[in-house]
Amino acid sequence: MKKYGVSIPIAGYVYKEVEAESKEEALEKAFDEGYKDDEIAELDMYDVLAEGSVCYTYHTKAEVEEIDD
Numbered sequence: 001m002k003k004y005g006v007s008i009p010i011a012g013y014v015y016k017e018v019e020a021e022s023k024e025e026a027l028e029k030a031f032d033e034g035y036k037d038d039e040i041a042e043l044d045m046y047d048v049l050a051e052g053s054v055c056y057t058y059h060t061k062a063e064v065e066e067i068d069d
Contacts, residue, residue, distance in 0.1 A: 012043035013059040023064040030062075 014035040020026035046056055 008045045009047075009049045010043060010045055011049055011057040011059070013041055014039045015041040017067065023066070026064050027062055 016030045016033065016035065016039055018026050018029040018033070020029050042059070049055065049057055
């Protein structure tokens with residue numbers, strides 16, 4: 001039996017809540033804080049993440065949304 005090393009692309013997103021004065025500051029704070037494992041909202045393995053003009057994942061760009069208390 002042969003032995004193989006396999007690299008599989010993964011994609012997903014982290015959900016965090018931060019306090020900030022603007023969406024830009026919120027995004028900066030979220031990146032600065034990093035993430036904990038329990039903040040990973042979705043994580044999956046893919047054969048291919050993107051091919052040609054097709055992206056096979058849903059979250060391809062950071063998004064910021066204001067939360068009303």
